[in-house]
Amino acid sequence: MKHFMKQLNPELFCIAVFIAFPLILLAAVLLKPDNAVSVNENRMLTTVRDIPTDVLDGQFQEGLENYLSDQFPFRERLKSAETGVRLRFGQASIGGAYVGRDRRLFQKLPGSDVDSGKCVRYAARVNRMAEQTGIPTYVMYVPSAGIALREEMPFGAPMYDYDALYAALAKELPSAHMIDLLPALYGHSEYYFATDHHWTAEGAAQAYYEWRAAHGAEPDNQDSPTIITVSESFRGTLWSRVPSGLIPAERLKAFEVSGDITVEADGKEISLYDETALATKDKYHFFEGGNHGILTVTNHDVKDGGTLLILKDSFANSFLPCLVGDYARIIMIDERYAFMDIGQFALDSGADEIAVIREIISAG
Amino acid sequence: MVFSSAVFLLIFLPVVLLLYYAAPAWVRNPLLLAASLLFYGWGEPVYILIMLFSTVFDYSNGLMLEWLDRKGRPQARRWVLVLSLVGNLGMLGFFKYTDFLISSVNALTGQAFDLPGIALPIGISFYTFQTLSYTIDVYRREIRAQRNILSFGMYICMFPQLIAGPIVKYRDIQKQIDHRKLDTDSICRGVFRFTIGLGKKVLLANNCGMIWDEIAAQQGVTAVTAWIGAIAYMLQIYFDFSGYSDMAIGIGKMLGFDFLENFDYPYESRSVTEFWRRWHISLGSWFREYLYIPLGGNRKGLPRQLLNLLIVWGLTGLWHGAGWNFVVWGLYFFVLLAAEKLFLLEKLQKAPAAAGHIYTLLAVLVSWVIFACDDMGDAGRFLLSMTGANGFADAASVYYLRENLLLLAAGAVLSVSLVRRFLSRRVNALPDRRARFGVKTAIGGALYLLSLLSVIGSSYNPFLYFRF
Numbered sequence: 138m139k140h141f142m143k144q145l146n147p148e149l150f151c152i153a154v155f156i157a158f159p160l161i162l163l164a165a166v167l168l169k170p171d172n173a174v175s176v177n178e179n180r181m182l183t184t185v186r187d188i189p190t191d192v193l194d195g196q197f198q199e200g201l202e203n204y205l206s207d208q209f210p211f212r213e214r215l216k217s218a219e220t221g222v223r224l225r226f227g228q229a230s231i232g233g234a235y236v237g238r239d240r241r242l243f244q245k246l247p248g249s250d251v252d253s254g255k256c257v258r259y260a261a262r263v264n265r266m267a268e269q270t271g272i273p274t275y276v277m278y279v280p281s282a283g284i285a286l287r288e289e290m291p292f293g294a295p296m297y298d299y300d301a302l303y304a305a306l307a308k309e310l311p312s313a314h315m316i317d318l319l320p321a322l323y324g325h326s327e328y329y330f331a332t333d334h335h336w337t338a339e340g341a342a343q344a345y346y347e348w349r350a351a352h353g354a355e356p357d358n359q360d361s362p363t364i365i366t367v368s369e370s371f372r373g374t375l376w377s378r379v380p381s382g383l384i385p386a387e388r389l390k391a392f393e394v395s396g397d398i399t400v401e402a403d404g405k406e407i408s409l410y411d412e413t414a415l416a417t418k419d420k421y422h423f424f425e426g427g428n429h430g431i432l433t434v435t436n437h438d439v440k441d442g443g444t445l446l447i448l449k450d451s452f453a454n455s456f457l458p459c460l461v462g463d464y465a466r467i468i469m470i471d472e473r474y475a476f477m478d479i480g481q482f483a484l485d486s487g488a489d490e491i492a493v494i495r496e497i498i499s500a501g
Numbered sequence: 502m503v504f505s506s507a508v509f510l511l512i513f514l515p516v517v518l519l520l521y522y523a524a525p526a527w528v529r530n531p532l533l534l535a536a537s538l539l540f541y542g543w544g545e546p547v548y549i550l551i552m553l554f555s556t557v558f559d560y561s562n563g564l565m566l567e568w569l570d571r572k573g574r575p576q577a578r579r580w581v582l583v584l585s586l587v588g589n590l591g592m593l594g595f596f597k598y599t600d601f602l603i604s605s606v607n608a609l610t611g612q613a614f615d616l617p618g619i620a621l622p623i624g625i626s627f628y629t630f631q632t633l634s635y636t637i638d639v640y641r642r643e644i645r646a647q648r649n650i651l652s653f654g655m656y657i658c659m660f661p662q663l664i665a666g667p668i669v670k671y672r673d674i675q676k677q678i679d680h681r682k683l684d685t686d687s688i689c690r691g692v693f694r695f696t697i698g699l700g701k702k703v704l705l706a707n708n709c710g711m712i713w714d715e716i717a718a719q720q721g722v723t724a725v726t727a728w729i730g731a732i733a734y735m736l737q738i739y740f741d742f743s744g745y746s747d748m749a750i751g752i753g754k755m756l757g758f759d760f761l762e763n764f765d766y767p768y769e770s771r772s773v774t775e776f777w778r779r780w781h782i783s784l785g786s787w788f789r790e791y792l793y794i795p796l797g798g799n800r801k802g803l804p805r806q807l808l809n810l811l812i813v814w815g816l817t818g819l820w821h822g823a824g825w826n827f828v829v830w831g832l833y834f835f836v837l838l839a840a841e842k843l844f845l846l847e848k849l850q851k852a853p854a855a856a857g858h859i860y861t862l863l864a865v866l867v868s869w870v871i872f873a874c875d876d877m878g879d880a881g882r883f884l885l886s887m888t889g890a891n892g893f894a895d896a897a898s899v900y901y902l903r904e905n906l907l908l909l910a911a912g913a914v915l916s917v918s919l920v921r922r923f924l925s926r927r928v929n930a931l932p933d934r935r936a937r938f939g940v941k942t943a944i945g946g947a948l949y950l951l952s953l954l955s956v957i958g959s960s961y962n963p964f965l966y967f968r969f
Contacts, residue, residue, distance in 0.1 A: 147938050148685035155692045156515045159953075163511045178961065193546050198508070205507035206960030215954055216961045229904050232961075249718035293900030295719065 165210045172208065176418045177377045182207040213380070220381040229291035232378035235283065237290045240384050241331040242375035243283040247295040251498045253302055259500035260309035263448070263493055266480040267312040272446075273490050274313040275351060277344060278303065278497035279336065279452045282329035285322040302497060313493075316351045318344055331387055333373020334496075335421060335452060338364045338390035345459040362459050363393040367410070371420045389420050392458040397437040402429035403474075409434065409458060424454035430474035434467045441465075443489030448472060448479065450495040502543035503664070504748050505703050505956055513540065518755060522683070530655045530678070533756065537658035541624070548622040551592070556654040558588055559632045563639045563646035563653075570642070578640065585636040593629040596621055601823035624664035626820055630787050632657060635671040637791055644672045652678050661752035665745040667763035667783035674758055681757035691754025693945045698747025700948035703955045705912055706741035709733045712905050717873070717883065725898035727886035729905060735869050736912035739768065742781065766918045771857030772849050773837045773864050784820070788813050806842075811835050821872070826880060830871045837864055 171184035181187075185208075188200035206212075223231050224240065235243040260276075267274035283290050284299040299319070307315050321343045322328050328340030336344070342362055371389035391410060400409050402425065411426035425432060428451055436442070442465040447453055449469055460467060468486055470479065483491055502509050517536045524532055542549040562585040569578045600616045607614055635656075638644045647653040656678055662669055716722060716730030746763035753760045767780035777785050789798075796809040811832075818831020841849070849857045867884065874880035885891075914920055931937045 146685060147935060147942075148689040151689050151692060151938075151942055152685060155949075156518050159511045159515045160519075163515075166511070195544055195546070198502075198543050202506055202508050203960065205511055206957050209507070209957045212957065212961070216958055219954065219958060226907075229900065247715070247719060249715075249720070291900060291904075293896030293898070293903075295897045295900070 162210070163205075166205055166208050169208070169210060175207070175213065177213055177380050179374075179377065179419060184208070217380045217382065220379055221383055224379070224381055224383050229294060234375045234378045235291050235294045236379065237286070237294075239289075239331075241286070241289055241326065242333075242373075242379055242384065243286070243290055243294075244281060244334040244375060245294075246281055246283060246297055246498065248297040251297040251302070252500065253297070253305065255500040256302065256498065257305055257309055260306040264310045264312050266483070267310075267491065270480050270483050270491075272483055272488055274493070275316060275348070275490065276306075276310055276313045276493040277316040277318060277348065278306065278493075279344070279495065280319045280322060280497060282334060282336075285319060286324070286326055286329060288324060289326055297498065299497065306497070314351055316344075316347050318347055321347050330371070330373050330375075332371070332376035332384060333421065334375055335373070335455065338392060338455060341456040341459060342392075344456060348460075364390050365393050367391050367423060368415050368420050372418070373421065377418075389415075389423065391423065391455065394458045394461055396439075396462065398461060399435050399437070400425065400432065401435075402426070402432040407432075409461070421451070421454070425457065428454070428471050428474065429469075430471055432469040432471075434461055434464075434469070436461055436465055439463070439465045444468065444487055446470065446483050446486065446488040446491045448491070448493045448495070450499045452496050453494040456494060502540045502660075504745070505699065505707075505952070507956055507960075508543070510953055510956065514752070521756065530649075531651045533660075534651055534655040534658060537655065537660040537663060540660035541658060541663060544623065545620070551622055551625070552628075552658050553654075555589070555592075555628065555632055556650070556657045559585065559636055559657065560647070560650050560653045562588075562636050564648070566636070566639045567646045582636065582640045586633065589629050589633050589636075593625055595619070596625055598819075598823045605825075627666050627668055628657060628663060630668045630784075631670070634668070634787065634791065638670070638672050644675055647671075647675075647678070649679075659758075661756070661758075662746075662749040662760060665742070665749070666781070667746050667749060667760055668787050669760050669783070670787075673761055677758050683757045687757075688755050691751045691756075693751070693941055694754060695748050695751030696945040696948045696952070698744040698749075698751055699952045701740040701744030701747060701915075703952040704948070705908075705915065706737045706739075706744055707955070707959075708908055709737035709740065709912055712901070712908075713737060713873070716901065717879075721891045722886050723892045723895045723898050724887055724889040725894040726901050727883060729898070729901045729909070731866055731870055731883070731887060732909055732913075733905065734873050735768075735866050736909065736916060738869060738872070739764075739916055740912065766916070768862065768865070768916045769858070769918060770861045771854060772841055772846055772861055773834065774841050774846060776861055776865060777834070777838070784817070788817055792816065807839055810839055810842075814838065824875055826871055826875055826877055829877065830868055833868055833871060 167185075171186075172182050173184055174180075175182050183200060183203040185204060188204050189196035191197055209215075220231060224236065229236055230245060233245050235245050237243055263274065263276065280299055281296070283294070283296045287296075290296070303317070303319075322336070322340060325340070325343075327337060328343060329336050342364065345362060366388050368389040370386040372384075372386050376384055394409060398409060400407050407426055409425060411423055414420055414422035414426065419427075434457070439462065442463055444466040445460065445464045445468070447457070447467060447469040449471060453469065457467065457469060468488070470482075472479070502513060504510075513536075517532075520536075521529055521532060538549050538552060541552055562581055565581050566578055569575075569581065596619055599619050603614050603616055606612060635644075639646050647656070656669075656671060656674070659669075710733070712733035713730050716726055716733070719726075722730070743764040750760045750762070761783060763781060763783050765779040765782065767776050770776040770779055793809055793813045796812060797805055798809060799806045814831045814835035815828060816831070817834070818827045818829070821827045821830065837845075849860065870883050870887075871877075871880045874883060928937050928940050931940070
C-alpha cells in the first residue's frame with residue numbers, strides 16, 4: 138500500500154477524486170430508495186417518478202435539480218448538523234426564525250414581511266359587516282410571540298410595529314368590540330410555544346379570560362378551563378426551520394372538554410380533538426384535525442346559549458374548545474378555504490355574535 | 502445551467518470531464534461544443550437557436566472578410582463589418598433593451614405602449630462581446646478566420662465563461678482552440694481554482710446577499726444598519742462575480758485553456774482609475790480596445806478625450822443592465838474618472854495611501870448602492886439613510902452587527918490579497934512538494950464539500966402553515 142501511494146501521482150489522484158466523488162454521490166442518490174415525504178418540512182419530496190419529461194419548457198431540468206437535492210443521502214441529518222453548528226455559533230437568525238433566549242424560536246417578521254395594507258382592508262371589511270348585519274362583533278387579534286415576548290428575542294431583532302398596526306386596525310373597526318390581548322400575554326413565555334409560532338393552552342386561557350371580561354364577566358368569577366397534557370414530544374413549525382437536537386421537544390396541552398358535543402367539518406363528522414395527529418409530526422393538528430373551511434360545533438347540553446360565528450386563523454383552533462361550554466352552536470370559518478358572503482351567511486345562520494380570532498398579521 | 506447547482510456539480514461537470522479526458526484529441530472540440538449547447542439550453546432550450554445563429558453568422562462573416570481581402574475589396578469588407586456589428590448588437594439590443602426603450606418612451610411621452618416582456622437569454626451580453634471581438638480582429642487582420650465551424654462554435658459557446666465572463670477574446674485563445682496541452686498539474690490547479698470560486702459564490706456571496714436583501718427591504722433604517730447592508734452588497738457582488746470568474750478560469754484550466762485573469766483584488770485600489778483596471782478586467786479592456794481607442798482615446802485633445810470617456814462609461818453602465826440606474830451608475834464613474842484624470846489622481850498619489858484606499862472604497866460603495874437599486878428614488882433614500890437621515894443607530898443596528906460581524910469581517914479580509922499572500926508564503930515555505938499539495942487539497946476539498954452541502958441545503962424548505 139505504501140509503495141502504491143508512493144507510485145501514485147498525487148495530482149492524478151486529486152483529479153480522479155474530483156471526478157469520481159460527485160459521481161459516487163450521484164450513484165447513491167439513484168440507488169437508494171426515494172423518500173416520498175419530508176416529515177420535517179411537511180412537504181412531498183421530488184422522487185424519480187415525479188420528474189416531468191417535458192424538456193422544451195424546462196420542467197424536466199427543474200425536476201432533476203429538485204430530485205437531486207431532495208433525495209441527497211442523509212439530507213435531513215446534514216441539515217440538522219448544519220443547524221447545530223449555527224446554533225452553537227450563537228447565530229440569532231436561522232432559516233427564517235429568530236433564536237432567542239434559551240434557544241426559544243420566533244417567527245421572523247420584520248415590517249417588510251407584513252402586508253399591513255391587506256390587514257387594514259380586512260379590518261374595514263369586518264367593520265362593514267358588523268354595521269350591515271348589526272350582529273355584535275368582537276375582534277381579538279393575537280400578537281405574534283416575538284411581540285409579546287420581546288425580552289426573550291435576540292436583542293434588536295427587527296419585528297413589525299405592533300402598536301402602529303393595532304392602532305391602524307382599531308381605527309378601521311369602530312363598530313366592533315376590540316379585545317386587546319397584549320397586556321395579558323406580554324412577558325409570559327409560558328403563553329407561547331418555544332418551537333412553534335402558536336400560543337399554548339395557557340396563552341389561550343388568558344385570551345379566554347379577556348374574552349369573558351369583554352362579555353361582562355367579573356374578573357374573579359371565572360371558570361378556569363382545565364388544562365391537560367396531550368403530548369410530551371411536540372416539535373412545532375419553527376423547529377422544522379431550525380431542526381436540531383439542541384432544541385428539545387415540548388409539551389402540547391389542551392382544554393378538557395365534557396358534554397354532549399358534535400363537530401362537523403365541511404360536511405363530515407369529526408372529533409374536537411384528533412388523537413391520531415399526536416402520532417405525527419404535525420401535532421398541532423390535534424385541534425380539530427387542522428384547518429377547515431366551515432366547522433360547526435354543537436353542544437347539546439347548552440340549552441340557552443346562542444350561536445357564535447368565528448372568523449379565524451389557526452390560533453383559534455386551540456382556543457375554540459374553551460368556548461364550547463358557552464354556546465349552543467359555534468360556526469368557525471376559515472376564509473382561506475370558504476368562499477362566500479360572510480355577512481349574508483352570518484344572517485342566514487342566525488348568528489348572535491361574530492368573533493374574529495387571528496394573529497394580527499393575518500388578513501382573511 | 503448555473504455552476505452552483507446540483508445538476509452541474511453532480512452530473513454535468515464530472516461527466517463532461519470524464520468524457521473529455523477519455524476522448525481522442527480531435528473529438529474534444531465537438532464534444533465541448535455539444536456539452537456547451539446542453540449547458541446553455543438547459544434553462545431555456547429555445548435559446549440554443551440564438552447560439553447556433555450567432556455561430557453561423559459570425560463564422561460566415563469571418564470567412565467573408567478574408568475572402569474579400571484576397572479579392573482586394575476594402576469597401577465590401579467594411580460593409581461586412583457593419584453587417585456583423587448590426588447583427589450582433591441588434592440581437593443584444595432586441596433582447597436586452599427593447600422593454601427598457603419602450604418603458605422609457607412611455608415615461609417621457611406619457612404614452613402607454615405595451616411592453617413585449619422579452620426574456621433575456623443568459624450571458625448574451627458576454628458572448629456578444631466575444632463574437633464582436635472576433636469579427637473586428639479579423640477585419641483588422643490581427644487574426645486569421647477560423648475555418649472549422651465546430652471549433653468556432655466551440656469558442657462562441659464554450660460553457661465555462663459563457664454566462665458570466667470573463668469575456669475571452671478569440672485571439673487570446675486562438676492557438677489553444679486547435680492545440681492545447683492537458684497536463685495533470687494545470688488540471689489540478691484548475692480544480693483548486695474552481696473550488697475557490699465555488700466557495701466564494703456559495704459560502705460568501707449568497708450569505709452576504711441575504712443581509713443586503715433583508716436590510717434593503719426595510720424602510721427608514723439607521724445609518725449603521727444601512728452601512729452594514731451596503732457593505733454586505735459590496736462583498737456580495739465581488740465574491741459573486743469574481744467567484745464566477747474563478748470557476749470559469751478553473752474549468753478552463755481543467756479543459757486545457759488559459760483564460761486571462763478578470764479580477765485582481767479591486768478593493769485594494771487607491772483610486773477609481775486603478776479600481777477599474779482591477780475589476781472585471783476583460784470588460785474594461787474590451788471597451789478600451791474596441792471603443793475608446795477607435796474613438797480617438799486620449800490622442801485628440803482633452804475635450805475629445807472627455808467626450809470619449811463619457812461615451813464609454815455611458816455604454817458601460819448600459820451594458821450592465823437595461824435600466825436608468827445603470828446609466829447613472831456608469832455616468833457616476835465617468836465623473837470620478839474624469840476628475841481623476843484632470844486633477845484628483847495627482848493629488849491622490851501625493852496623499853497617504855490610506856486616503857486613496859478610503860476614497861476609493863467609499864466611491865465604490867456608493868456606486869454599488871446605485872447599482873443595486875432599480876429605482877433611483879430607492880437608491881437616494883438608501884444613501885440618505887447612510888448619512889444618518891433616520892438616526893445613527895438603533896437596536897436593530899446592534900442586532901445586524903452582532904449577527905453578521907463575523908461574515909462581513911471574513912469577507913473583508915478575503916476580498917483583499919492579505920490571506921492569499923500569507924498562505925502562499927507559508928505553503929511555499931513547506932519543503933515537501935507533497936505537503937504543499939496536501940494543504941491545497943485540504944483547503945479545496947473542504948470548500949467543495951461545504952459548498953455542495955450548502956447548494957443541497959438550500960433546497961431544505963419547510964412548507965409551513967404560518968399564517969394559517
